[in-house]
Each structure stands twice: as C-alpha cells, then as structure tokens.
Amino acid sequence: MTKRGYHHGNLRQALVDAALHLIEDKGPTGFTLSEAAKTAGVTPAAVYRHFEGREQLIAECALQGHEIFADLMEHAFAKGQPSALAAFEATGRAYLAFARRFPGHYMAMFESGTAVNATPELAAAAGRSRAVLERAAEALSEHIPPDKRPPPAMFSAHIWAMSHGVVELFARGRPGAQSPFPPEDLLEAGIGIYLRGLGLIRPDS
Structure with missing residues (x-):
C-alpha cells in the first residue's frame, strides 16, 4: 500500500484521505487508526492530535x-x-x-x-x-x-x-x-x- 503522506502541514485532511483510501480498500470498519496513520505517513500518536478514535475519523x-x-x-x-x-x-x-x-x-x-x-x-x-x-x-x-x-x-x-x-x-x-x-x-x-x-x-x- 502506497503511503500518501501529507503536505503543507494539513495532517487532519491527510488522515481523512488515508481513511477514505482504507475504507475503499477494506470497508469502513476494516482498518485501524494505526493503519490510517501509516497510510498518511505519520506515527499513530499523531492521529490523536486530531481525532479521539476511529469512529470520529x-x-x-x-x-x-x-x-x-x-x-x-x-x-x-x-x-x-x-x-x-x-x-x-x-x-x-x-x-x-x-x-x-x-x-x-x-x-x-x-x-x-x-x-x-x-x-x-x-x-x-x-x-x-x-x-x-x-x-x-x-x-x-x-x-x-x-x-x-x-x-x-x-x-x-x-x-x-x-x-x-x-x-x-x-x-x-x-x-x-x-x-x-x-x-x-x-x-x-x-x-x-x-x-x-x-x-x-x-x-x-
């Protein structure tokens, strides 16, 4: 799976884009926050700066x-x-x-x-x-x-x-x-x- 990364500091949208990619690939409940972070090219801890959990994402x-x-x-x-x-x-x-x-x-x-x-x-x-x-x-x-x-x-x-x-x-x-x-x-x-x-x-x- 290709990392999408984020640009210009817009980590929140990068995580959304990563989640959308994973949803298309695995379904809306078939991925973890860690996978979303990996797809966005950041650490899992970075996700929690913007979202409390997968449901909020x-x-x-x-x-x-x-x-x-x-x-x-x-x-x-x-x-x-x-x-x-x-x-x-x-x-x-x-x-x-x-x-x-x-x-x-x-x-x-x-x-x-x-x-x-x-x-x-x-x-x-x-x-x-x-x-x-x-x-x-x-x-x-x-x-x-x-x-x-x-x-x-x-x-x-x-x-x-x-x-x-x-x-x-x-x-x-x-x-x-x-x-x-x-x-x-x-x-x-x-x-x-x-x-x-x-x-x-x-x-x-």
Whole structure:
C-alpha cells in the first residue's frame, strides 16, 4: 500500500484521505487508526492530535461526504430547472454519480454505522442533501390533489430508498452484483413507474 503522506502541514485532511483510501480498500470498519496513520505517513500518536478514535475519523469522512453530496444534489436540482420533473430526475442521477465518484465517502456515510446526528455539523450536512430531494418532491407533487398527495418527506424517502438500493445492488461492482441493465436505466425505470403511479407522468402508449 502506497503511503500518501501529507503536505503543507494539513495532517487532519491527510488522515481523512488515508481513511477514505482504507475504507475503499477494506470497508469502513476494516482498518485501524494505526493503519490510517501509516497510510498518511505519520506515527499513530499523531492521529490523536486530531481525532479521539476511529469512529470520529470516520464521522469526519462522512461529514465531508455529505457536504460534497449536498453540493452535487443542489447543482443537479438547479440544472434541471425550470421543469420540476427534470429537476427531480436529475437528483436521482446525482445519487448514482456520487456513489461511483466518491465510494469512500459513500461508505462512510451509509455503511459505517455512523449516526447521522453524531455531531451537529454532520446532522446539518445530511439535512441539506435530504432537503434538496424533499424540495424537488414537493415541487413535483403540486400537481397531485391535496387529498392524494404524499408528504414530501415520504415521497423523497421512497426515491432515496430506490436510489440507494440500485447503488448497493448494481452500481458498486461487488461480486454477484451483475445486472442485465445499466444502473441508470434501472433507476430511471423505477422512478418512472413510481411517478406514473402517482399520476405525475403519462403511461407509455
């Protein structure tokens, strides 16, 4: 394993980068603080100047991941405007893109067991990305009669769960996770079925 080292005295970020590398390689609970220190090119004692333990280091990885994820979601939502449907679909695609581009962050966020409210900063960052999807769901569901309209939080949670399922089963390259369809097509078809069920897009002719 290649030591990444740190530059310009930014040891804290070097340790985060080392942890992300190890998470991708071994999973979010498959490495020790000593391994993170070795990968960063410092002594184990140096880690404790910035993090109390492995859990706090992973939480920092998750925090940075949620911040990146929220930025991507906000960009996708804005890019899809002015169409509420296009904006909504763009946020689903952004989920897949994030999981592929930032696998270490993704695993720290969703597979490490780190509570989303482990710190106020982490809770705020996670809430920002969730709010984007809820905003997209709310805009799209305005066309549904109020008595049949699902709460935006439920609407967005359904799409979030669908996106997460596609990522976990078919977009992470795990053994046995082969699919006869590209993950993007699976997600688009699933969202389409869901939206047709709500009467938000017309059935295929």
